[in-house]
Amino acid sequence: MKVTIIGAGPAGIFTAFELGKSGDMDILLIEQGPDIDNRHCPMMRLGRCTYCKICHVTHGFGGAGVFSDGKLDITPYVGGNLELKKKAAAAGIDFLEFPVRHLGTENSVRVITNLKRTLKRMGVKIMFNTKVKGIKTDGETAKGVVLENNKEIDSDYVVVAPGRSGAKWFSQEIKRLGVEAEHNPVDLGLRVEVPKVVLEPVTEIVWDPKFHIMTKTYDDFVRTFCVNHGGYVINEVYEDFVSVNGHTMKDNKSENSNFALLVRVKLTEPVQDAAEYGRAIARSVTNIGGGKPIIQRLGDLLNGRRSTWSRIRRSYVRPTLRDVTPGDIAMAMPYRFVTDIVESIERLDYVIPGVAADSTLLYAIEIKEYSMRVKVNQGMETNIKNLYAVGDGAGISRNIVIAASTGILAARSILEKEGYVWEPNLPKRN
Numbered sequence: 001m002k003v004t005i006i007g008a009g010p011a012g013i014f015t016a017f018e019l020g021k022s023g024d025m026d027i028l029l030i031e032q033g034p035d036i037d038n039r040h041c042p043m044m045r046l047g048r049c050t051y052c053k054i055c056h057v058t059h060g061f062g063g064a065g066v067f068s069d070g071k072l073d074i075t076p077y078v079g080g081n082l083e084l085k086k087k088a089a090a091a092g093i094d095f096l097e098f099p100v101r102h103l104g105t106e107n108s109v110r111v112i113t114n115l116k117r118t119l120k121r122m123g124v125k126i127m128f129n130t131k132v133k134g135i136k137t138d139g140e141t142a143k144g145v146v147l148e149n150n151k152e153i154d155s156d157y158v159v160v161a162p163g164r165s166g167a168k169w170f171s172q173e174i175k176r177l178g179v180e181a182e183h184n185p186v187d188l189g190l191r192v193e194v195p196k197v198v199l200e201p202v203t204e205i206v207w208d209p210k211f212h213i214m215t216k217t218y219d220d221f222v223r224t225f226c227v228n229h230g231g232y233v234i235n236e237v238y239e240d241f242v243s244v245n246g247h248t249m250k251d252n253k254s255e256n257s258n259f260a261l262l263v264r265v266k267l268t269e270p271v272q273d274a275a276e277y278g279r280a281i282a283r284s285v286t287n288i289g290g291g292k293p294i295i296q297r298l299g300d301l302l303n304g305r306r307s308t309w310s311r312i313r314r315s316y317v318r319p320t321l322r323d324v325t326p327g328d329i330a331m332a333m334p335y336r337f338v339t340d341i342v343e344s345i346e347r348l349d350y351v352i353p354g355v356a357a358d359s360t361l362l363y364a365i366e367i368k369e370y371s372m373r374v375k376v377n378q379g380m381e382t383n384i385k386n387l388y389a390v391g392d393g394a395g396i397s398r399n400i401v402i403a404a405s406t407g408i409l410a411a412r413s414i415l416e417k418e419g420y421v422w423e424p425n426l427p428k429r430n
Ligand SMILES: Cc1cc2nc3c(=O)[nH]c(=O)nc-3n(C[C@H](O)[C@H](O)[C@H](O)COP(=O)(O)OP(=O)(O)OC[C@H]3O[C@@H](n4cnc5c(N)ncnc54)[C@H](O)[C@@H]3O)c2cc1C
Pocket: 006, 007, 008, 009, 010, 011, 012, 030, 031, 032, 033, 058, 059, 060, 061, 062, 063, 064, 065, 066, 067, 068, 069, 070, 071, 072, 073, 130, 131, 132, 133, 161, 162, 163, 164, 165, 166, 167, 169, 245, 247, 390, 391, 392, 393, 397, 398, 399, 400, 401, 403, 404
């Protein structure tokens, strides 16, 4: 049986890995980017990657997870440090604690290289620098793929794992093929940067603390995301706007910590496309920032004035990202978001004293756009028979572990269809 997998990120790699355990499947993994050994981002080492189109941060073997700092939320268990939970509850905040394994960017590359060797040993064929242009179906069943050079590859199953970088392409394919899908919400907000010592009381207990807040004025859902202790704020360059993100290096630490504060936006009617709404706001922030993200001290935002480099220099938090424009976030973001953000920071200050200091730096805009959410069954199969959709590009996952898990589910579903049973960890022919 032949299986074609589109995209060699965590979702695609783990689909191939699980299928490879069978020993007799014909597995082809197609990746538009280069092999792991040929992926480069010189600026990442300096903590200054801009996610530009020429570096290989989101494309290539390993997907978008390779140059991430590899925070792995390893179980869905939600426990909690009692004291922190109590403090958060008193401030009306939900505190979620997940066990996290931190690989560090350098180790992520090593792990992915080893995974590639394992796949090769299992007999998985991998095509690099090869883009899939289209998915072939007969209207009801997947039949294979068409490459950019118009070469057709037939297969019995197609697993689509294109990640966020391939989401636009996949959403066009979804429409063309009649795959059932719906719009996902968008998360819109800022990156908050404070001195390392401010977050230490929390990060000493939990590596990547997650707080969930319902805001007072609008009853909107706001969450903290991707805490980088001793990390850097970085640029993310998109087609028509610039946003920010954050990361930590295992060895090269800064004096600051940063985290995202994101407001969830779901649209119902007359417009459902929350992602496009989010992009429109991101474009407006980029315009007002003269093509760069805006940086503002919290004190300046609260006092209704723009930040300037001289005000920032007088402040005691040194920005880790300097390719930014000091400005006024309230000029660019809707009132509702600014209110949500300010209320959330004030609430967080009860749990993490110092977060609401005047000198706290805010970088706008951070946007987490999720792909169209493809409707799949428990085995990740779409309404088109033998067409599977997994990972971030299918709008089903948002991190490395869940993306990989969806790949494993798809592989197991295919193996079960082919008559394999699990004994207990390896698939065996029934
Ligand atoms: C800066 C950054 C930091 C992050 N940090 C973390 C973290 O610490 N912890 C965490 O859990 N998650 C993190 N993430 C998110 C994580 O990387 C993703 O959730 C995960 O990689 C999704 O896996 P995926 O396989 O679905 O997609 P991806 O990893 O995006 O892989 C998809 C692959 O498909 C390829 N592709 C797309 N379209 C085509 C096509 N048409 N033909 C051929 N190939 C195609 C792409 O080139 C890509 O290599 C981070 C992401 C970024 C950008």
